[in-house]
Amino acid sequence: MLVFCEVKAKGGPRFGDPLEMVSDEKVRRIRRAAEAWLAARPELDALTVRFDVIVEREGRLGCYRGAF
Numbered sequence: 896m897l898v899f900c901e902v903k904a905k906g907g908p909r910f911g912d913p914l915e916m917v918s919d920e921k922v923r924r925i926r927r928a929a930e931a932w933l934a935a936r937p938e939l940d941a942l943t944v945r946f947d948v949i950v951e952r953e954g955r956l957g958c959y960r961g962a963f
Contacts, residue, residue: 896944896945897943897945898945899929899944899945899946900948900949902948903916903948903951908952912950913950913951922946926963945960946962946963947961948962948963
């Protein structure tokens with residue numbers, strides 16, 4: 896399995912939740928970049944691909960496996 900991971904944090908709760916920063920457009924850009932990267936590495940074709948998001952909230956990390 897190959898995991899592409901987006902990591903997000905904000906300066907504090909008054910700035911909103913870091914997960915909100917992973918918009919539909921951001922997801923499209925990450926997927927497009929992953930597809931280009933994988934196209935250049937055909938030896939990885941057999942791997943399962945997963946997209947995770949890691950967020951930092953008040954000093955704690957949260958992991959969203961298979962976020963998109």
